[in-house]
Amino acid sequence: MEHTENIFERLESEVRSYCRGWPVVFEESYGHTVIDESGREYIDFFAGAGALNYGHNNPVLKAKLLDYISGNGISHSLDMMTEAKSDFLEAMDERILSPRNLDYKVMFPGPTGTNSVEAALKLARQITGRTNVIAFTNAFHGMTLGSLALTGNGSKRDGAGVPLGNVTRMPYHRYLDDTDTIDLLAKHLEDTSSGVDMPAALILELVQAEGGVNVATNPWLRRLEKLLKEHGVLLIVDDIQAGCGRTGTFFSFESAGLDPDIVCLSKSLSGYGTPMAVTMFRRELDQWEPGKHNGTFRGHNLAFVTATAALHEYWQDDALTNQIKKKANIMRGVLDKIAEQVPEEAQQVRGRGMIQGIEFKDPATAGAICAAAFNRGLLIETSGASDEVLKLLPPLTIEESALTQGLEILQESVEEALVSIGN
Structure with missing residues (x-):
């Protein structure tokens, strides 16, 4: 039989990426741990690019999923009504929407994040009758054409093969050192000679993860929302x-x-790594005609089951939020220490909660650290325009002892990578 690794070289497309930095065959996973076919264990600071906030094979979610499958529950349903969908909607309302006074309608646009963004764009343009959408520098919103038009990364945009239009790019918070970017946006919206068509919507990431863990401050965000309301521009x-x-x-x-x-919303919404996405909007914006936007896999009931379990298990109180705050402080402390130890290499530590990063002057440094970390048993990735930011995304449920162990490996990997580059 052909060796397992060779089958990927022989049959899988050259488009694959993550496996090039982690050239092993993974076989098993649980919690924060991933195991390759040789039995070697890795601490996961990647969490499926944020799709595994509750860890791998979360036992609570797994039990609910296995019960549902063994009971012959509906797995595929398009947009038909099912018990699993009903349970999810009730949990979403009870645990998330009602406590936050959010009167949203919930749309199931398809199973991935870019499906959610495409639906949002289509709805905003349909409601306002406008075509232009404002997106920010360093944004990432997906790889289908509408979402890719919003995305800033040049290498990703290069793969489109067609012009990417109907989007106006504006600078994100702190993108321009000496310019108030809200004032700049306001000037473009207010001046009829700015050349910017009045947009249907502006799409925003409060933390630009793929763009380099760029964080917008609350005052900037509130000014942005106020400006959009003044001009009748929808905020996505x-x-x-x-x-x-x-x-x-x-x-x-x-x-x-x-x-x-x-x-x-998508990624960790299902809680188990199963594909699921929703687009939610104010009730009065629900102006869809039946079937005007659809998708074969928008009724992924297995994902509904695990999503419901996650909402009930982790969002009935503030316990998880409090744990995240504590772990985030541990992460920030270590990253600050690394930055202090190598000030000539590290530019900035940034992030919120348990998405944090450290920017290096030379993008090769971040890549070398990732490689060294992998060799030491830690999975971690880079982000940013030139992959210059080391990005930490451990599962939210990771034990503090494992988090500390992973951070120790990271510190060792930084030292090793800098010595290697220096030589």
Whole structure:
């Protein structure tokens, strides 16, 4: 039989990426631990790019899923009514929406984050009759054409093969050192000769994860929301990676007190790594005609089951939020220490909750640290325009002892990588 690794080289497309930095065959996982076919264990500071906030094979979610499957529960249903969907909607309302006074309708646009964003764009344009959408520098919103038009990363945009239009790019918070970016945006919206068509919406990540862990402050966010309301521009929050508790609260916009018109969720919404996405919007914006937007896998009931279990298990009180705050402080302390030890290499530590990063002057440094960490048993990735930011995304449920162990490996990997580069 052909060796397992060779089959990937022979048959899988060259487009694959993560496996190039982690060239082993993974076989088993639980909690914060991933195990390869040789039996070697790795601490996971990647968490499925934010899709595994509650860890691998979470036992509570797994038990609910196995019970559902063994009972011959509906697995595929398009947009038909099922018990699993009903349970999810009730849990979403009870645990998340009603406690936050959010009167949102919930749409199931398809199973992935980019499906959620595409639906949001289509709805905003349909409601306002406008085509333009404002997106920020360093934004990442997905890889389908509408979402890719919003995305800033040049290498990702290069793969489109067609012009990416109907989007106006504006500078994110602190993108321009000496310029108030809200004042700049206001000037473009107010001046009829600015060349910017009045947009249907503005799409926002409160933490730009793929863009380099860039964080917007609450005062900046509130000024942005006020400006958009003055001009009748819809606010879309892309909470696909920063939502579901990653910043501490369920939604990343809670601490700023924002009231988005449309919210995109995916990644850890199912809680188990099974594909699931929703697009939520203010009730009066629900102007869809039946079937105007659809998808074969928008009724993924296995994901509904685990999502419901996650909402009831982790969002009935503030316990998880309090744990995240404590672990986030541990992470920040170590990253600050690393930055202090190598000031000539480290530029900035930034992040919120349990999505944090450290920027290096030379992008090769971040890559070398990731490689050294992998060799020491830690999975961690880079982000940013040139992959210059080391990004930490451990499961929210990781034990403190494992978090500390992973951070120790990270410190050792930084030292090893800098010595190697120096030589």
